[in-house]
Amino acid sequence: MKKILTIQISALIIVSGSLGGMLIFTDVYEDVHSGIVSVLCLSCLKLEPITKIDFTFETAYGDPHPMFVLENLTHGVIFLHYSEDACLGCDIMYPIIQDLFNITFGKEDMVNEIVNLKGSDIAFFYTNINHASDKMKKSFPIYDKDHISGLPMFAIITLGYDNGIIRPYYTTLYGTLGLDNDKDRSIYLTELIQESIDIYNQNKEGYSPN
Amino acid sequence: MKFQIKRLLSQILIFFSANLGALGLKTGFCYPFFYCNSCPAATSACPLRAIEQSVYKNSLNWRLLLYPILILGFFGVTSGRAICGWGCPIGLLQRGTGKIARKLKKYPSIEKLGQHQIEPYLRYIKYFLLIGVVILTSYLIGFMFTDICPIGVLTGTIPTLILYPGKFVPGYYFLAAIVIFVLFLILIFTIERGWCRYFCPIGAILAPFNKISILHISLAPKEKIDKECLHCNACSNACPMGIDVCNMNRDPECILCGKCINICPKNLIKYER
Numbered sequence: 275m276k277k278i279l280t281i282q283i284s285a286l287i288i289v290s291g292s293l294g295g296m297l298i299f300t301d302v303y304e305d306v307h308s309g310i311v312s313v314l315c316l317s318c319l320k321l322e323p324i325t326k327i328d329f330t331f332e333t334a335y336g337d338p339h340p341m342f343v344l345e346n347l348t349h350g351v352i353f354l355h356y357s358e359d360a361c362l363g364c365d366i367m368y369p370i371i372q373d374l375f376n377i378t379f380g381k382e383d384m385v386n387e388i389v390n391l392k393g394s395d396i397a398f399f400y401t402n403i404n405h406a407s408d409k410m411k412k413s414f415p416i417y418d419k420d421h422i423s424g425l426p427m428f429a430i431i432t433l434g435y436d437n438g439i440i441r442p443y444y445t446t447l448y449g450t451l452g453l454d455n456d457k458d459r460s461i462y463l464t465e466l467i468q469e470s471i472d473i474y475n476q477n478k479e480g481y482s483p484n
Numbered sequence: 485m486k487f488q489i490k491r492l493l494s495q496i497l498i499f500f501s502a503n504l505g506a507l508g509l510k511t512g513f514c515y516p517f518f519y520c521n522s523c524p525a526a527t528s529a530c531p532l533r534a535i536e537q538s539v540y541k542n543s544l545n546w547r548l549l550l551y552p553i554l555i556l557g558f559f560g561v562t563s564g565r566a567i568c569g570w571g572c573p574i575g576l577l578q579r580g581t582g583k584i585a586r587k588l589k590k591y592p593s594i595e596k597l598g599q600h601q602i603e604p605y606l607r608y609i610k611y612f613l614l615i616g617v618v619i620l621t622s623y624l625i626g627f628m629f630t631d632i633c634p635i636g637v638l639t640g641t642i643p644t645l646i647l648y649p650g651k652f653v654p655g656y657y658f659l660a661a662i663v664i665f666v667l668f669l670i671l672i673f674t675i676e677r678g679w680c681r682y683f684c685p686i687g688a689i690l691a692p693f694n695k696i697s698i699l700h701i702s703l704a705p706k707e708k709i710d711k712e713c714l715h716c717n718a719c720s721n722a723c724p725m726g727i728d729v730c731n732m733n734r735d736p737e738c739i740l741c742g743k744c745i746n747i748c749p750k751n752l753i754k755y756e757r
Contacts, residue, residue, distance in 0.1 A: 282698050285561045293554040302547045307512030310529040310537065311505075311521050318533065318630045319522040320641045320661045321652040360540035360622070362631060362656055404537075420651070452653060 308411060309358065309404045316424040317362035322449035323422050327466060329445045329473075331436050334418045339442050340409070343431055344483040346397040347442060349388065351470045353396050354429040356414055357381070359404045363449045364426045370459050371400075371428075384410065391464070394471045419446035426450075428463075432470040433477040440480040443473065487746055491570055495579070498571040502527060514552040516559040517572035518686045520633065522640030524647055531556060532618050532685055533630050539623040553689065560693025564700055568680055568687055569739030574635055575680065582676040582724055594674055603726070606682050607737065614685035629685065631657045634668035677724045680739065691736035700734055701745065704752040712750045719744035719753060729753065 296302050316322055333339060346352050355371055357364040359382070372378060375389035375398055384407065385400035401410040403425065417429035427448050434443025445466070453459045502515060506525035514531040521529045531552030538548035559567045568575050588594045613629065621627040630636055641661070645652060671678040680687050694700065703709060709730075719729035722743040727735050729744045745753045 278696065281696050282561065285557075285696055286698070289554055289557040289561050292550070293558055296547065296551060296554065300547050302551045303512035305512070305548065306514065306529050306534060306551065307510065310533055311510050311512065311526065314522050315533075315630075317655060317657070318520070318628075318633075318636060318640070319644060319652075320631070320637065320655045320658045321644060322655045323651060324653055359543065360537040360626075360628065362626070362628075365626060366656075449655065 313403050314424040315361040316449045325447055325452045327445050329443050331441050331443055333416045337416050340413050350395040351474050352431040353398050355400045356427040357402050358425045361425055366450050367426045370456050374460055391467055417446050422448050430470045432474040433481050435477055440477045494570045495576040499573045514555050516556055516567050518574045518635050520636040520640040524643055536622040536628045541626045556689045560690045562698050564694040564697030565690045566740035569741035578672050578677050581672040584673050585676040609682045610684055610688040614688040618685050632661045632664050634665040637661050637665040694736045694738055695734050698757055702756040718747045722747045
């Protein structure tokens with residue numbers, strides 16, 4: 275009787291002490307909150323949003339565009355790639371994006387580079403939600419156009435003409451784009467980015483980030 | 485009877501608590517039972533998802549691995565698998581389907597299913613699933629249990645399709661997951677608590693804690709059993725987990741539902757701390 279009581283008390287102290295310590299001294303609560311609960315892995319959902327390429331001026335929840343987007347739009351189109359550690363869709367799209375922009379980076383890296391696609395500069399941002407800075411994490415819901423909150427997610431931001439003002443104009447794609455193979459995904463993205471570049475070139479003269 | 489109503493209320497209350505995400509409450513905790521974070525109303529994370537993410541493709545994130553295990557461990561040390569019997573929404577579902585499973589038992593072929601001589605060995609499947617499909621395949625090849633999880637289909641995929649019609653199309657493992665989900669339905673309608681008995685990886689984490697849990701179910705002393713037990717076997721017949729209650733001692737399968745306590749005519753079984 276005494277032996278089992280000792281084991282019970284010891285186990286309870288170890289488990290609750292470790293759990294309490296983890297919650298107080300580590301970011302695990304925040305990691306689970308922002309990396310699992312708030313942002314879905316679309317593969318876990320076993321579903322993919324239907325891909326719609328309609329561009330819009332309005333951010334997902336009406337928030338202003340982040341400063342890094344407004345500034346980089348003076349140089350060219352912006353491509354935002356959001357991913358996470360454990361996600362089948364992210365794993366499928368990760369090499370496609372690397373090939374598309376001829377760029378190499380680690381899955382856990384944060385990337386902010388100017389890449390080139392068919393002679394045009396594109397500001398490329400890669401964000402792994404499980405390892406990203408707060409600034410990049412906060413940009414995720416802004417471009418979650420269809421309120422999916424799922425990964426992988428891609429936003430292409432260009433410039434559009436809106437009642438006399440040149441403003442950021444974007445579209446968002448999710449998952450594996452609803453396509454069956456890598457070649458089609460790559461062609462689809464290339465065409466969409468090319469269209470964004472054309473729109474950008476039509477409107478860039480009138481743009482000011484402020 | 486009153487006692488089982490209390491348990492039902494507890495299950496319903498915890499089911500609603502698990503879905504407070506519908507009111508905007510999203511936490512950074514893991515559920516101490518089986519529920520999917522892809523449910524549109526989920527408040528917390530599936531512990532299996534956290535474990536898989538911690539070991540995905542040759543990585544090892546100790547914090548993310550330990551966190552769900554410690555949360556489950558806390559409930560395990562205090563009350564063993566009571567959370568399966570008193571809180572798990574999938575347990576609540578099987579409480580309903582279990583009634584049908586009991587009725588179907590009158591068919592000999594179905595009765596045999598739950599009483600076959602290999603049945604006790606089938607209970608080890610959940611440990612293989614936990615180690616093999618949740619941990620090893622995630623670590624080695626990136627194949628995750630959550631990609632085909634039937635509970636994910638039930639609590640994530642189906643509600644999403646109902647709430648957002650026309651917004652989604654099937655993903656990569658959709659068909660495989662649906663097939664497994666159909667098998668899951670057949671299982672829980674034919675064998676009472678079939679999922680908990682054979683397949684639940686979270687039950688596999690909690691089960692060993694029954695051996696040391698503070699709250700547990702115990703039998704009266706042997707002398708009293710020998711003297712007073714009617715050998716009516718009502719306790720074992722009532723047990724949804726198919727345990728031989730008269731001979732159990734902190735059985736890892738016991739979910740502390742208390743049905744054996746309620747039914748024993750001589751009050752020889754009780755909760756103990």
